[in-house]
Amino acid sequence: MYDPHIRINKWNVWYGSDHALVNITADIPAKGITTIIGPSGCGKTTLLKSMNRLLDEMAGTRVKGQVWLDGINIYDPGVDVTEVRTRVGFLAPKPFPLPMSIYDNVAYGPRIHRHTLNSRGGNDHDLDGIVENNLRAAGLWEEVKDRLRTSATRLSTGQQQRLCLARALAVEPDVLLCDEPTSALDPIAAQKIEAQLQALKKERTIVVVTHMLRQARRMADYVILLWMGELVETGPAMQVFVNPRDERTRAYLDGDIG
Amino acid sequence: MKATKVEEKIFLTIMICSTVFVLSCLILILATVIWRGLPALNLSMLLQTPKGGFYLGKEGGILNAIMGSLFLAGGATALAMAISLPIALFLHFYAKRSWHGGVVRLALDVLWGIPSIVYGAFAFILMLWLGLRASLLGGIIALTFLELPIMTRGMDEAINMVHPLLKESSYSLGATRLETALKIVVRQAIPGLLTSSLLAFGRGIGDAASVLFTAGFTDHLPTSLFKPAASLPLAIFFQLSTPFPAVQNRAYASALILTGIVLGLSIMSRRIAGRLTEHVIR
Ligand SMILES: Nc1ncnc2c1ncn2[C@@H]1O[C@H](COP(=O)(O)OP(=O)(O)OP(=O)(O)O)[C@@H](O)[C@H]1O
Ligand SMILES: [Mg+2]
Numbered sequence: 204m205y206d207p208h209i210r211i212n213k214w215n216v217w218y219g220s221d222h223a224l225v226n227i228t229a230d231i232p233a234k235g236i237t238t239i240i241g242p243s244g245c246g247k248t249t250l251l252k253s254m255n256r257l258l259d260e261m262a263g264t265r266v267k268g269q270v271w272l273d274g275i276n277i278y279d280p281g282v283d284v285t286e287v288r289t290r291v292g293f294l295a296p297k298p299f300p301l302p303m304s305i306y307d308n309v310a311y312g313p314r315i316h317r318h319t320l321n322s323r324g325g326n327d328h329d330l331d332g333i334v335e336n337n338l339r340a341a342g343l344w345e346e347v348k349d350r351l352r353t354s355a356t357r358l359s360t361g362q363q364q365r366l367c368l369a370r371a372l373a374v375e376p377d378v379l380l381c382d383e384p385t386s387a388l389d390p391i392a393a394q395k396i397e398a399q400l401q402a403l404k405k406e407r408t409i410v411v412v413t414h415m416l417r418q419a420r421r422m423a424d425y426v427i428l429l430w431m432g433e434l435v436e437t438g439p440a441m442q443v444f445v446n447p448r449d450e451r452t453r454a455y456l457d458g459d460i461g
Numbered sequence: 462m463k464a465t466k467v468e469e470k471i472f473l474t475i476m477i478c479s480t481v482f483v484l485s486c487l488i489l490i491l492a493t494v495i496w497r498g499l500p501a502l503n504l505s506m507l508l509q510t511p512k513g514g515f516y517l518g519k520e521g522g523i524l525n526a527i528m529g530s531l532f533l534a535g536g537a538t539a540l541a542m543a544i545s546l547p548i549a550l551f552l553h554f555y556a557k558r559s560w561h562g563g564v565v566r567l568a569l570d571v572l573w574g575i576p577s578i579v580y581g582a583f584a585f586i587l588m589l590w591l592g593l594r595a596s597l598l599g600g601i602i603a604l605t606f607l608e609l610p611i612m613t614r615g616m617d618e619a620i621n622m623v624h625p626l627l628k629e630s631s632y633s634l635g636a637t638r639l640e641t642a643l644k645i646v647v648r649q650a651i652p653g654l655l656t657s658s659l660l661a662f663g664r665g666i667g668d669a670a671s672v673l674f675t676a677g678f679t680d681h682l683p684t685s686l687f688k689p690a691a692s693l694p695l696a697i698f699f700q701l702s703t704p705f706p707a708v709q710n711r712a713y714a715s716a717l718i719l720t721g722i723v724l725g726l727s728i729m730s731r732r733i734a735g736r737l738t739e740h741v742i743r
Contacts, residue, residue: 260632262558289635299630302649302740311644312634354740367630374634 207271208233208378208408209254214268216249216258223249225432226268231378231425236400236409238419238440241429242455247412250429251380254410255291256284272378289316292376296383298363300355301370305347308355308366309334312374333373341369342399361392368399378408386414397422416456420444428452494720498713506714511680523715526696529683530719532597533676533692534666537604541612541665542658544605549616550642566617572610578670580607585674597683597690600676604665612661619653620646627742649741655734663723669694693719 207230216224224246231237231254239247252258253270256277269276277287289312301308313333334351338344343365347358355366364384371379381400385393400409401422413419419426423440428449436443436452447453505522512521548565556562584603593599623646631641647654669692677689678699693715700712 255633257629257633260629285635285637288633293629293633295626295629295633297626299624299626300742301627301630301645302742304740311631311636315634315636315640356740356742370630370634 207231208273209410210269210271211250211253212269212271214250214253214270215266216246216253217265218261219263223432224253227429227434229427229434229437231408231410233408234404234406235424236404236411236422237425237427238423239410239412239427239429240414240416240419240455241435242431243414245429246432247429248382250427251293251382251410251412254378254380255288255293257288257293259284289374290376291378291380292371292374294364294367294371294379294381294384297387298360298367300358300363300366303355304352305355305358305366306334306351309337309369309373312370316374337369337373338366340372340399340403341365342395343369359392361388361395364388364392364396365399368396372403376407378410379403381409381411383412383414385418416458428455430455491720494713494716496713497710498715498717501707501710502714502717506711507718510682523691523693523696523711523718525680525682525691526693526715527718527722529597529676529679529691530666530693531722532683533600533604533672533690534662536597536601537608537665538612538658538662540601540605541608541661545609545613545616545657545661546647546654548613549620550646552617553620553646554638554642566614569610569614569617573614576670577607577668578673581671581674584671588675593687595675595677595689596685596687597676598686600672600690600692601686603671603675604668607668607671608661608665611664612657615657615660616650616654619650619657622653623649624742651737652734652741655730655737659727659730662726666723667694667719669698693722 209231211227211229211231214224214227215222227250239250241247249258252261253266254272254277258264258266266278268278270278272287272291275282301311303311310330310333313330335344335348338347343362346362347366355363358366364387368384379400384400385396388396397418400411403409404424411419411422413422420440423444425438426440426443427437428435428443428451430451435455436447436449443452444456447456507522507527508524509522510525511523552562552565556565581603584599584606587602588594588596588599627645627649628641631645636644672692672695676692678691678695679689680691681688683690697712697715697719700708700715703709
């Protein structure tokens with residue numbers, strides 16, 4: 204059918220005794236935008252954080268199953284977590300700039316990963332270039348090019364969110380996970396982020412969690428619908444939105460739940 | 462009036478009362494020290510070492526004690542910082558979910574409450590064992606023990622205040638725990654870390670009992686780690702215990718100097734903190 208970039212297989216997550224994700228099996232195709240939708244508390248964030256092992260940082264979580272990234276189960280004991288997170292970036296719902304300048308925020312990742320980037324043929328002397336390119340890719344360059352050395356906290360929320368996007372892109376992830384990336388933003392700032400993600404999807408695999416059905420309809424190439432920790436339906440956006448197979452999908456899309 | 466209004470009034474009154482109480486204590490102490498100390502304070506006191514013995518002397522100054530105290534508390538604070546920060550980071554990043562962390566925190570809280578004379582006695586035993594006599598180094602060791610609990614717990618709290626999502630940001634860029642701890646969390650927690658260090662310095666420079674056996678006292682400036690060093694709290698103690706009012710007033714002058722040092726340092730560290738915290742997320 205299509206080429207899966209991430210393959211989630213019989214995936215279970217518990218918070219303490221709370222079974223948050225139940226036997227999820229789904230594919231995230233390479234390139235394009237996959238949206239994860241579903242009512243609040245159904246496990247969207249949990250599923251997203253499963254894909255770059257940010258789940259590890261939460262106390263009391265337990266997992267079962269596999270998450271395959273390019274043919275490697277990222278939960279195998281031998282896997283290097285930082286390597287996974289370098290290849291799978293994450294954009295949080297609320298922007299959290301690092302306590303440093305705009306420039307250093309974008310350069311943080313590349314500086315940490317000098318070795319890996321070098322071995323991939325990157326050039327570490329060109330930090331200025333890396334910073335500029337990624338700020339451009341996030342659509343922020345024109346607004347900040349004259350004040351790169353000022354504190355990132357002085358940016359507006361919308362600008363901060365684009366900075367976080369630039370920061371994530373600077374690590375050159377193959378996959379970018381976005382958790383309600385526009386929920387803290389006004390419509391115009393939200394539109395900017397959406398446009399950047401649309402542009403990025405040609406080269407990268409993008410997964411977007413969203414509350415807004417309209418946003419999902421605008422952006423999605425593929426859809427995963429969750430419902431109380433279970434997978435209800437997954438497939439190409441056209442099929443799920445136009446011709447859903449499951450009764451619950453129909454109800455959710457019609458606005459009866461969630 | 463509604464019940465909530467009354468409640469608010471009561472709390473407001475309590476708050477004002479406690480503020481007034483704390484402030485008036487501070488003012489009373491400062492007033493006493495200034496009133497009795499200021500007339501006795503002069504430049505030669507700041508710039509000279511004692512003449513004719515600190516117990517009887519009204520001549521000369523207390524530069525020996527000023528320098529001694531700065532070296533003692535400064536050295537101890539530097540040492541304590543070097544030990545506290547790793548402990549605090551370890552507690553937060555590696556021992557968070559284990560019982561070890563709880564035990565260490567409990568131990569620190571207990572240590573915090575132990576009288577300083579006990580620290581002095583403990584350090585003294587340690588010194589005997591190491592073959593050290595009463596010396597600057599001995600005093601620094603004792604003060605380091607004294608400062609460690611307050612500093613570590615302060616730093617621990619400062620680090621715990623760092624927002625978890627900030628750490629998540631760093632992790633999600635592929636940073637390790639160590640990189641996150643050193644490059645992000647320490648930066649973000651700098652104001653709290655400095656405050657903890659300053660509190661510890663204040664405790665160290667103001668303590669007499671722990672340096673009594675360990676640093677000893679001398680009329681000379683501290684020139685070697687292995688020779689005794691004078692300190693302001695002991696100078697004050699000795700001067701106060703003489704029967705001569707003129708010498709007793711010099712004790713108040715010394716107290717004034719000690720207060721001045723702590724005040725000056727607080728202001729200075731605020732300035733430094735202001736410069737270092739330009740990027741801190743609020
Ligand atoms: N840190 C946590 N500790 C305990 N339970 C949690 C934690 N995080 C999430 N949960 C629980 O797991 C379930 C799924 O949560 P999750 O955050 O993945 O939902 P979500 O779909 O992202 O919701 P929302 O749309 O509101 O963001 C919920 O029942 C929630 O209560
Ligand atoms: Mg969520």
